[in-house]
Amino acid sequence: MRHITLSRFLIEEQRSKNVICGDLRLLIEVVSRACKAISIAIGKGGMADVLGSAGSDNVQGEVQKKLDVISNEILLEANEWGGHLAGMASEEMELPHAIPNRYPKGEYLLLFDPLDGSSNIDVNVSVGTIFSVLRCPEGMEPDEKAFLQPGTQQVCAGYAVYGPTTLLVLTLGDGVNVFTLDREMGRFVLTQENVRIPEDTREFAINASNMRFWEPPVQRYINELLAGKEGPRQQDFNMRWVASMVADVHRILCRGGIFMYPLDSKTLAKGGKLRLMYEANPMSMIVEQAGGRATDGRRPLLEIQPESLHQRVPVILGSKNEVERVTAYHLK
Numbered sequence: 668m669r670h671i672t673l674s675r676f677l678i679e680e681q682r683s684k685n686v687i688c689g690d691l692r693l694l695i696e697v698v699s700r701a702c703k704a705i706s707i708a709i710g711k712g713g714m715a716d717v718l719g720s721a722g723s724d725n726v727q728g729e730v731q732k733k734l735d736v737i738s739n740e741i742l743l744e745a746n747e748w749g750g751h752l753a754g755m756a757s758e759e760m761e762l763p764h765a766i767p768n769r770y771p772k773g774e775y776l777l778l779f780d781p782l783d784g785s786s787n788i789d790v791n792v793s794v795g796t797i798f799s800v801l802r803c804p805e806g807m808e809p810d811e812k813a814f815l816q817p818g819t820q821q822v823c824a825g826y827a828v829y830g831p832t833t834l835l836v837l838t839l840g841d842g843v844n845v846f847t848l849d850r851e852m853g854r855f856v857l858t859q860e861n862v863r864i865p866e867d868t869r870e871f872a873i874n875a876s877n878m879r880f881w882e883p884p885v886q887r888y889i890n891e892l893l894a895g896k897e898g899p900r901q902q903d904f905n906m907r908w909v910a911s912m913v914a915d916v917h918r919i920l921c922r923g924g925i926f927m928y929p930l931d932s933k934t935l936a937k938g939g940k941l942r943l944m945y946e947a948n949p950m951s952m953i954v955e956q957a958g959g960r961a962t963d964g965r966r967p968l969l970e971i972q973p974e975s976l977h978q979r980v981p982v983i984l985g986s987k988n989e990v991e992r993v994t995a996y997h998l999k
């Protein structure tokens with residue numbers, strides 16, 4: 668295992684595979700530095716005034732946590748002057764953030780969920796940052812329309828997990844690699860190359876308290892898992908639910924599993940709980956690049972044509988054979 672830095676990894680990817688150009692490399696470096704700063708802010712916890720609510724709501728109608736706002740500002744400030752972006756969009760902002768005129772503009776659009784797993788911030792459970800990179804269509808202003816591209820158009824996607832260690836997980840469309848933050852040196856180091864998700868699993872992640880609101884195909888699928896050896900699946904399954912998508916998905920990257928936030932009668936009007944552009948799409952690109960599958964129960968998530976920046980969708984992703992099974996239950 669070559670423990671090279673993120674910078675060297677990106678330079679070698681550029682030289683050897685030409686999957687990345689200078690501006691995209693700069694963008695990823697800047698986002699990784701922002702994740703480092705967020706990791707430091709989170710690490711201060713009760714010693715600094717970063718826990719609790721910010722006393723404001725975001726465009727989703729959710730109460731913002733202080734760290735939602737702090738993380739959002741860190742990512743905006745880090746990325747707006749570099750000359751690699753045409754525009755940015757965030758879970759915490761209703762409209763895209765235009766790059767101020769005093770700064771040069773680039774060709775990329777950056778979307779992010781600055782702090783994922785907000786309900787876990789104040790209880791010291793792993794949270795994260797999720798990001799997705801698109802190209803701004805030729806001749807288009809970086810307004811909301813420019814961002815509405817299917818997940819297949821992503822040139823890069825990643826997430827950071829702020830847990831016992833801080834990890835950065837990245838795909839450039841050529842496999843998935845994991846970097847660990849070396850706190851002493853203050854830099855990310857490659858620790859896992861070309862990660863593959865096992866096709867089969869005995870572990871599922873879903874918020875079971877919503878069971879009575881689920882559609883029949885999900886009820887059937889979960890009931891079969893819960894029936895275990897005595898049931899039609901003739902084997903036992905275990906459940907995990909961290910309630911931070913980054914942590915639940917990272918576990919799946921490490922040892923397989925299926926993550927589900929399906930459509931239910933509570934979120935029907937909104938189209939689901941999780942957001943397509945900066946949660947479902949980047950996570951789907953990573954999972955599929957690692958050999959897994961990602962659907963909304965009926966169609967591949969990456970092929971969905973977005974209609975709005977904060978659109979919500981049902982999310983089912985992880986080990987190939989389980990995702991295909993529960994999707995087949997929906998299509999029957």
Ligand SMILES: O=P(O)(O)OC[C@H]1O[C@](O)(COP(=O)(O)O)[C@@H](O)[C@@H]1O
Binds near residue numbers: 758780782910912913
């Ligand atoms: O509280 P629930 O219903 O278990 O939902 C948990 C889900 O909500 C989220 O926290 C939503 O993300 P944000 O925290 O970024 O709003 C996901 O990370 C997680 O998978």
Ligand SMILES: [Mg+2]
Binds near residue numbers: 780782912946
């Ligand atoms: Mg989130």
Ligand SMILES: [Mg+2]
Binds near residue numbers: 780782783785
């Ligand atoms: Mg969030």
